[in-house]
Amino acid sequence: MKIPSFPVIVRGASVVAVVLCAGRLGVAPPTDVLARSRQASPPAATDAALIERARAVLERVPLIDGHNDLPWALREKVKYDLTKLDVGESQPGLMTDIPRLRDGGLGGQFWSVYVPASLEGEAAVTATMEQIDAVYLLAEKYADTFEIAGTVDDVERVFKAGKIASLAGVEGGHSIDSSLGTLRMMYRLGARYMTLTHSSNTPWADSATDDPQHGGLTRFGEEVVREMNRLGMLVDLSHVSPDTMADALRVSEAPVIFSHSSARGLTDHPRNVPDDILRELPKNDGVVMITFVPGFVSPKGGAYYKAQQTERDRLERLHPSDDDAQEAGLRAWRKAHPEPTATLADVANHIDHVHKIAGIDHIGIGSDFDGIDSTPEGLEDVSTYPALFAELLSRGYSESDLEKIAGRNALRVMRQVESVATELQSTRAASVATIEQLDGKQ
Numbered sequence: 001m002k003i004p005s006f007p008v009i010v011r012g013a014s015v016v017a018v019v020l021c022a023g024r025l026g027v028a029p030p031t032d033v034l035a036r037s038r039q040a041s042p043p044a045a046t047d048a049a050l051i052e053r054a055r056a057v058l059e060r061v062p063l064i065d066g067h068n069d070l071p072w073a074l075r076e077k078v079k080y081d082l083t084k085l086d087v088g089e090s091q092p093g094l095m096t097d098i099p100r101l102r103d104g105g106l107g108g109q110f111w112s113v114y115v116p117a118s119l120e121g122e123a124a125v126t127a128t129m130e131q132i133d134a135v136y137l138l139a140e141k142y143a144d145t146f147e148i149a150g151t152v153d154d155v156e157r158v159f160k161a162g163k164i165a166s167l168a169g170v171e172g173g174h175s176i177d178s179s180l181g182t183l184r185m186m187y188r189l190g191a192r193y194m195t196l197t198h199s200s201n202t203p204w205a206d207s208a209t210d211d212p213q214h215g216g217l218t219r220f221g222e223e224v225v226r227e228m229n230r231l232g233m234l235v236d237l238s239h240v241s242p243d244t245m246a247d248a249l250r251v252s253e254a255p256v257i258f259s260h261s262s263a264r265g266l267t268d269h270p271r272n273v274p275d276d277i278l279r280e281l282p283k284n285d286g287v288v289m290i291t292f293v294p295g296f297v298s299p300k301g302g303a304y305y306k307a308q309q310t311e312r313d314r315l316e317r318l319h320p321s322d323d324d325a326q327e328a329g330l331r332a333w334r335k336a337h338p339e340p341t342a343t344l345a346d347v348a349n350h351i352d353h354v355h356k357i358a359g360i361d362h363i364g365i366g367s368d369f370d371g372i373d374s375t376p377e378g379l380e381d382v383s384t385y386p387a388l389f390a391e392l393l394s395r396g397y398s399e400s401d402l403e404k405i406a407g408r409n410a411l412r413v414m415r416q417v418e419s420v421a422t423e424l425q426s427t428r429a430a431s432v433a434t435i436e437q438l439d440g441k442q
């Protein structure tokens with residue numbers, strides 16, 4: 001297996017900053033990037049009446065965001081010590097804090113419990129446990145705002161009580177160390193989705209941003225999907241290769257999600273969902289939770305990704321086996337070639353595209369706030385969701401459409417996943433298959 005370029009390296013107490021969701025290593029942004037991006041122009045949709053209508057929708061239906069990396073930000077910044085970083089108050093160094101979550105009308109959050117793909121084996125499992133623990137630490141410290149939710153009924157009850165339903169999403173199959181027992185324990189701890197890969201292949205599934213190794217899912221990978229179906233864990237296909245997407249759609253007995261991806265038909269970035277997969281999605285009844293990552297929604301994102309890959313390949317040839325030199329070279333390249341910027345309108349264009357190809361019942365929201373080092377203009381932080389929904393109203397979407405995009409679609413998928421699990425648990429015992437048995441690996 002090709003080792004992905006520039007693995008994230010944990011050096012003592014400091015962790016190299018990453019663009020968590022772009023795949024592979026990003027270069028740490030200047031510390032003032034976030035502050036500057038928030039001072040940018042006001043939201044694109046400034047029509048007060050539309051904003052009010054959008055807010056009213058989010059009061060009726062929980063806005064479920066598929067992906068937010070606050071737990072990783074807390075790990076990086078304060079090692080989870082919430083006395084040192086109080087998200088109950090304004091935190092300009094983050095995209096997420098409680099005042100802005102309230103302002104943005106969020107109803108439910110899949111907190112990403114991401115750990116870098118460079119962590120393997122037991123180290124990945126331990127770090128994932130700590131990330132899940134962070135979701136509980138938040139819910140305990142801010143019990144007036146957050147409550148852990150395990151089911152759709154929980155989400156609806158917590159939302160009605162005026163709080164934000166908190167669920168954990170495992171970002172990458174490396175987090176289970178090829179162990180179905182570990183998968184089950186993570187479910188018991190509250191993990192309600194697992195992204196099958198992050199930026200690198202796992203031993204059983206190909207990633208969108210690594211060299212193809214398995215041609216999609218291995219036999220064990222298929223067993224992972226089946227066991228997730230039996231547990232009632234959402235199968236998340238963000239980050240995986242198109243072959244893995246197709247295999248998962250074939251194997252999964254329940255609807256799938258893309259927790260934070262946009263449309264490849266508009267931005268040809270491997271992290272986005274190709275049109276042929278979008279066309280298949282209604283049969284599976286899954287949902288694409290449109291992400292705000294500028295490189296995935298900017299019209300220039302695809303060309304930028306390709307140019308960066310070309311430079312990365314060149315640096316690998318130039319400095320084979322010298323990660324530091326490759327990293328320095330890429331940093332210099334990125335300084336000379338700034339990432340493309342994006343706008344709220346770009347994000348709305350991706351929603352339009354998925355609407356056109358897959359239909360209104362298959363769209364959700366997966367911002368990736370605090371997992372990215374820049375944001376689209378108009379979507380700078382968690383307070384800005386109403387501006388996006390106002391933009392959709394201005395484009396002719398009905399309030400009923402908005403309700404679906406905000407949360408009804410995601411909740412429908414979750415409910416179906418729950419009911420498939422109930423059915424499967426009555427006919428199938430927990431799988432104790434191993435990767436050695438199914439894939440013949442040592």
Ligand SMILES: [Zn+2]
Binds near residue numbers: 020021022260371
């Ligand atoms: Zn991601």
